Amino acid sequence: MNNKVGQLLIATLGFFWCFLLWFSTAAFSPSIALKFNLTTEQLGILASSAIWMAPIGRIVAGWASDRFGAPKTFAVILIGTGLVSIHSAFVEDYSILFIERVIVAAAGVSFVVGIQHVAQWFEEYEMGTAEGLYAGTGNVGAGVGALMLPRIYGTNYSDAFLHLGIIALIIGGFYLWKGIPAKTLQRAAVARKSATFRDTVFVWTRWTAIALMLAYAMSFGLEIAMNAWLPGYYAEGFKEAISKLGFAGAEQIQIAAGTFAAVQSFNASLFRPFAGYMSDLWQRKGWTPFPYIAKNLSYAPRIHWLMMALLLITVMMVLLTLAGLFGLLHLSVVVLAVFGICVSFGTGGTFAIVPLIFKNRPGIATGFIGGVSTVGGIVYPLIFGFSKNIHMGYAYVALFIFVPIILFYIWSMRYEIHPEEHGLGSKEYWLGGKA
Amino acid sequence: MSKDNKSKETKKDTHEHESWYKWGVLVLYLEMATAILVTLYSFYMAFTGSGGFPGKH
Numbered sequence A: 001m002n003n004k005v006g007q008l009l010i011a012t013l014g015f016f017w018c019f020l021l022w023f024s025t026a027a028f029s030p031s032i033a034l035k036f037n038l039t040t041e042q043l044g045i046l047a048s049s050a051i052w053m054a055p056i057g058r059i060v061a062g063w064a065s066d067r068f069g070a071p072k073t074f075a076v077i078l079i080g081t082g083l084v085s086i087h088s089a090f091v092e093d094y095s096i097l098f099i100e101r102v103i104v105a106a107a108g109v110s111f112v113v114g115i116q117h118v119a120q121w122f123e124e125y126e127m128g129t130a131e132g133l134y135a136g137t138g139n140v141g142a143g144v145g146a147l148m149l150p151r152i153y154g155t156n157y158s159d160a161f162l163h164l165g166i167i168a169l170i171i172g173g174f175y176l177w178k179g180i181p182a183k184t185l186q187r188a189a190v191a192r193k194s195a196t197f198r199d200t201v202f203v204w205t206r207w208t209a210i211a212l213m214l215a216y217a218m219s220f221g222l223e224i225a226m227n228a229w230l231p232g233y234y235a236e237g238f239k240e241a242i243s244k245l246g247f248a249g250a251e252q253i254q255i256a257a258g259t260f261a262a263v264q265s266f267n268a269s270l271f272r273p274f275a276g277y278m279s280d281l282w283q284r285k286g287w288t289p290f291p292y293i294a295k296n297l298s299y300a301p302r303i304h305w306l307m308m309a310l311l312l313i314t315v316m317m318v319l320l321t322l323a324g325l326f327g328l329l330h331l332s333v334v335v336l337a338v339f340g341i342c343v344s345f346g347t348g349g350t351f352a353i354v355p356l357i358f359k360n361r362p363g364i365a366t367g368f369i370g371g372v373s374t375v376g377g378i379v380y381p382l383i384f385g386f387s388k389n390i391h392m393g394y395a396y397v398a399l400f401i402f403v404p405i406i407l408f409y410i411w412s413m414r415y416e417i418h419p420e421e422h423g424l425g426s427k428e429y430w431l432g433g434k435a
Numbered sequence B: 001m002s003k004d005n006k007s008k009e010t011k012k013d014t015h016e017h018e019s020w021y022k023w024g025v026l027v028l029y030l031e032m033a034t035a036i037l038v039t040l041y042s043f044y045m046a047f048t049g050s051g052g053f054p055g056k057h
Helices: A004-028 A029-036 A042-052 A054-066 A070-088 A094-119 A124-155 A157-178 A187-191 A199-204 A207-237 A239-244 A249-270 A272-285 A300-325 A329-350 A362-386 A393-410 A428-431 B019-047
Strands: none
Touching: A004 A029, A004 A094, A004 A157, A029 A042, A029 A054, A029 A094, A029 A207, A042 A070, A042 A094, A042 A207, A042 A362, A054 A070, A054 A094, A054 A187, A054 A362, A070 A094, A070 A157, A070 A207, A070 A393, A094 A124, A094 A187, A094 A362, A124 A249, A124 A272, A124 A329, A124 B019, A157 A428, A187 A300, A199 A329, A199 A362, A207 A239, A207 A249, A207 A300, A207 A329, A239 A249, A249 A272, A249 A329, A249 B019, A272 A300, A272 A329, A300 A329, A300 A393, A329 B019, A362 A393
């Protein structure tokens, strides 16, 4: 376990289990609703609470992984949420259960810790594949939870929460025992020294960090938004078409609508390692097809690959609107499957770049980019929901949010030398003479 | 790709990958194949009115 593959496996295992914990509440929400007689509104709040801790939590976790090292930070998250999960198995009061499950959902912040851990071990030329394998394989924990937990435990969520918590404690202990913060002591020391308030503000004010955060909001933020939005969209927007397929009644239509939504999420997770590999491939081939964006940086092809992903996501959003307006269900779901793949290009492409631009501050940068971007998961469904025509929301978001983000991305990625030094205030202003 | 880019050989990455890399690539291809198969199966079930995503029959 003292080599980089061993560290990648530990990080991936920890992340996988954290994602199981994160989405275990959702997997049992019908059982919880039945036991506590929850209203539809209460059920909605319970579902949305899963991402409440993500923005702030990921920022703090990213900083902590630089300051204390990923193994200690990951162990605290696993053991802390594991203990709360165990206690929640014995709770009889819904208010306490709700609060405890919000705390357990904080396990999702571990994403940024593992990204930092992997970045501290792998070299530039293999970063895309390594980060992609970590994030993509770990993400599968969410899908496995949704599919397997209700099958194994039925409606007995208490046993599930208990067992998930106990295993989290074991993995947390193992992570602490076998995890090593970085490939070299020097690399770990550089990150530790950079975990200051001034370094944090420096990263947050860089144009490149803001552009990558927005790119991640366009991909991962959109992915979690679509997870919440799509079942309702297909049930409402294609009700007649789904009925014609043979699904009768609200429950049956919900199954079909949920299927389309799940396929998007599944593709977005499982294609993510491939997206990282493609970033490595573009880097290896030296492909830089887009004008204006930097071409001579050591990682320039990766920036161009992400640009390609952002364009594809935008095109897919417009196609979703067109398929909806013409009432073409089959076309819509095929576009949705491709859309999930394009989203993975964005998520995998972003984190193939972040550790390279912010080499000395990987945790802080990852926390900012991976944390703030999750706000997209709240904003997009609101825009979709408030659109007069249910199909038009995708086009509105594409044209009025994504196109400006892409233009900002192009503008901020134009620097051929040290792009990370450009932003609000100079590097000297924030950091003095520090590297 | 532009001609200008193709001519910039110095920018190409010439690192030799270690042995783990080919196994990593194999895993990611397996994950992709899984995603494609599950997608096709789910669409078949949905479009024939037989059911939905695995686990939601």
